[in-house]
Amino acid sequence: GKLPVVFDPDLCEREAIHIPGAIQPHGALLATRPSGWRITHCSANLAEILGRTPHSVLGTHLASIVGPAAQGSLRDLRPYAKMSLGRLAADAVPGSAVPRRTLQLSAFHSGDRVCIDFEPVRLDAGQQPPEDLLRSVLDSFKSATSQDSLCALAVAGLQTISGYDRVMAYRFDRTGPGSVVAEAHAPHLESWLGRRYPASDIPAQARRQYMLQRVGAVADSRYEPVPLLTGRRLEDATPLDLTYSALRSVSPVHREFMCNMGTAASLTVGLSHGPDLWGLLICHHAAPRVAGPDLRAAADLIGQVVSLLLGSLNEAESFAARNASQTTLHDITERLSRPEALAEALGHAHTALLRLVGATGVAVRIGGVCRCYGQTPGPVVAADIVTVLQAVPRTGNDLIAVDGLSRLDPKFASFAAIASGALLLTLDAAAEDVILWLRPERSRTTTWGGNPDAHGSLDRETGRITPRTSFAAWIQSIAG
Template identity: 45%
Template sequence: MTAAVPANSPVDLARCEWEPIATPGAIQPHGALLTVVYDNGLIAHASANLEEVLGSTPASVLGQPIEKVIGSVSEIVQREILLPGSQPLQSSVQLRDPKGIPLQLHAFRSGRYVCIDIEAVHPTEERRHVGLAQSIIESFSAALTQNDLCKLAVRGLKEVTGYDRVMAYRFGEGGHGEVIAELCNPGIESYLGLRYPASDIPQIARALYLRQRVGSIGNSSYEPVPLFGHPELDDGVPLDLTHSNLRSVSPIHREYMRNMQTAASLTIGLADGERLWGMLVCHHSTPKVPEPEQRSNAGTIGQVVSLMLSSLGEAETARQKLKRQATLSVLVERLATQDTLTEAFAGASAELLELVDATGALVRLSGNVLRLGILPPPRVIERALAMAMPSSDADPLGVDDLGLRHPDLASCVADGSGVLVLPLASGGDDLIAWFRPEQHRTITWGGSPIDHATWDPAEGRMHPRASFATWKETVSGRSSSWTSADVSLALALRQEVAAEMAMRTSAELAKLRYYDPLTGLANRSLLQEELTALQTTSGPGASLLFLDLDGFKAVNDSMGHDIGDGLLIAVAQRLVNAVRPDDLVVRLGGDEFVVLCQGVDLVATKGLGERLRQVIDEPFEIAGHWCHVSASIGIADTFMLGDLDLVQAADIAMYAAKQDGGNRSQLFAPGLHEIAAQQVTFNHDLREALADDQFVLVYQPVFTLKPDGDVLNGFEALLRWEHPKNGTLSPDRFIPIAEKLGHIHPIGDWVLATAIRQALSFRTICPDLDLTIYVNVSPLQLAHPELVAGMREILQSVPTFPPQALCVEVTESFASDTIVVDALAEIRALGVRVAIDDFGTGFSSLSNLRRLPADKVKFDGTFLSELTTNGKSEGFFSILNQLIHSTNMTVVQEGIETQEQLDFVRAAGADMAQGFFLSLPLTVEDATQLTHEHGRRLLLK
């Protein structure tokens, strides 16, 4: 065979940003690397130290089939890594080196090659950290802020890795980083609170950490091991070793580590979405190579931290907004009660400044100028606003260095280094500008940020700084930064000002005739005039969207009319913000709204319908109460009406959307008119169904997952309507109509009473099974003030039935509503259990979930099907199970349809399961038989 040649030629390292850190052509010496040509399985590259690790020289393996070198495990490697369309590819099969030490393989793709890391696995005490990592991840549920999370992660990573120092490093303004959490061994100097320049971690390295989150250096003084390529199989393209655990690192970085007296490191990138948020960094004073399993556990910790960073950041912003919500409420009240808006702001000057934590503000409205608090000179303010003024419909513009950006505004620095400019929706020059003074700050750097590197002309390369002595810098000319909470509150104020200005128009008499006094929207009279005008003109066609709120009656009945009115106002505001300026938004009355659009095609109208559905489906906070409604939307177009008018056709389509479960839109079709006529008959049939015993229950088994055989846990009671003409109907055919027409409460009472009595019969067959009956409860039932009293009465009528054997289920999307949370708390006070149903399809976060009065979480089947299509699903799903278990709740997986899915959820840690694979819903007789069978099994154990 031809002699092996170097796989990559030397590269000029004069600039850090030019370094080929992903394609270094070498690896670290604590392992070996092979590459295989993807198409033919022949070895194309081998590291120079292959004989030390595998017992074969590079020259002897290059060009050979992979199975001749790795041996009996080659089929497993090929099956697991030689798969098209996956990047990166990973495998964890094992073999042994000539000394009998186990070797672990890690595989990934690089162009036309499959690369294989080969590392020794030393059976040390660090193996015990598998369970420790799981307990550390569970502890993260206690974090309320991103800093809390980082402190918990540092503590856990110190336990898992045993490195001398573990830090959490966060990137801030200008790309500079700061150590925000740290644990280190006694006698080691602390870096906590120190800032490091952005140049310490070049952009090319940051991009690499987004692609490969975990990197380690076993010895900062190592000599790189070159790679050799087969002359005919090496295509000359540098190997991308981004995903290699052995990738050699920059000599500049290794020198930087030695200057820090650090011999070994382990680094985990933390991402917030697609942005590198920071890093978890472990340092050791002596060489230390992490075990593959230890590195994997560290990576899992980093993955969970990244997953939680975004939601915790949003929660912190929400808490800041909540603290100042009362201030905004005072401002809004003043806007509504004063004769002019200028007088309103003058009377609430303290609140206006407090809203965004400013020391001064300038308000300009309709030519009137109001100056509040401490401000720069007027002429300077005008020049500053001329430079910083955004367009009237833009978001607020906030800067903290006005004088530094514009030297001719240097006189702004003392009283107005920071300015937040809010253009008002009225247009023109109307605005609110808040000011903050200069804030002198001292920043402590870990070494001078100025002398970060030196150039050695003899070597033709850079050397990193050698000193990390603390260096203090006094920063001036800047104010404190404007936060996302500041910007959000400013936008909320703009909406209130816009709404108030809309109410203060000169056409007050016209508004009394044509506008709804509660929401300020157009009313039925104005809509009718617009529709009449359409009929008398030959202009473009029109479309109409008819919206009816799902669940509004429950809010109005349980929280009172003040909250209900506030909700209608909030819905109106969202609708107005979601449509075009020329579209007409109408409140017909009650909880019914209409949007009239002219000159749009049907595709655009359907898109608008989906947008309106989404904005209504987001939760509302009204006077400190969270509530949730959705919208059933009917859409009609002038070209498909038949004998109907636009409103009638859209109304019929809306009822069809309501019948299909609500929270959706429906396009009008002629057949829907016939269906609408049938609704009258359907209403009568529902009234007769209870009296004539037309409802029945079927029972789907729920099983507890056990290693030695699954055990019957109970049954979910499912409602069916044996309609005398239409046959058996499932709940989705009639429950939305029953809710709309007010029949849901007697139906719900019947289901609850029947299910409890039947469950008592099942429990009598085998008391040791301790069976539970699961009953779905509508959000409308939970909103009814008599629900809990009625449930108590039903339980008392069956004294031998223990309340804890009843578990009521509520859909996740409604579970965080204030009224639902209060009702669930009262239900649990009876001893009844609560389950959050269809988890994974709604908007609840894990931080909300742990605060809910619930005992079980039922994962939706669609969630499972999506997870099992992803190779990373098992780890992610297992972490979700652990986090929910950390809240002392039980996990139930719904929708099990295959043996593969059952094995998947069992391995991931689910407690219970149900689905068609395990059992279809059963009649009373079949459910009784199943209970007898499981009772006999229990007796035989």
């Protein structure tokens, strides 16, 4: 057998997914140079989709395929924008050998080229979401009162519209891993709600892709990529940037990842928060499934509306929290304005002091006297905690916060049920007057989708990266 190789998850960030040199097989692609509109690239499956061989098309004028009107309208294509060129009957293309097939055309820029995706129009159910259904889904978002409830409405709505058998809202942490925060799934599937996944599952360039192009789809994870061909005479070696193509061939590592997860098709929608990717709406289907232009347009609209609402709900939630703190702070200042010694006043206001930071215990030390309120380990241990906290390097302000006292000093481990998180405010450094807030340990269990340290593996000889094969629940608990 092979020796296990230490796998560096940074390797996942190296693959240039925007220039795969290939597309997915359910459509075809042409690239042209806007000066003269001659065709410079085409996908090798052109004959199957359009009925014309690559050889007969490379080097000819775009108008001879799409007609002069569609070619003319390309002059209005703005940078970074996509443009629908409407539908084309394949049998109307001169020399085409494909009878009675309608293609949906959409154009986009790629460097100094203009490319066109050709997608066969499909008549199966689910491809054309009724407009009133989309409107009622968007309407339902009005009742969201928090980001979580919005995500729940979004996955339910997207599942109704798309019919995929699992739809998830996936939220990124600040550090890159993420978790499933809402889910709608077919009854026979196991729930993945709450599962966490390591950052390398969706590396940086994949996250960037969903900021540039909100919607992406894989029709069948077992597909064979279709290479792009270029005309020999045109000496065209620049790789085509397929960021904006709906047909872009995805990373082979990710295709294998999908197979290992047991999903054939995916439809993914980026959720943005300002310039950042907040998360994704991820749809899975066990059987292959093409997400056509209409479904993708509906998914795009849902993504835009959810992104906007996420921002305002976030503001509303933090506004409500700020308001509550202001009220509490007001209660405390009101108490302090009475003719009463500071220590007594703080003692009388201890309920508000606890509420202010959501603590369960507080020790107030003024003039060398320590008084404890709520759940605390008593004045002696509290003084010990203060001494240890005061030795923590500070960055200038008067607050010191730690989230696990036992990590600072193991002697505090036995008090974890009362005091594990601590916040120290120094009122007067010379007099050693302080307020110490305490919270009990909340040990946390995280269920990962597979061993998060396994990431994937690298074959040193071939350089091939393989994603992990098991996504079975992997339970990790964090104490302290």
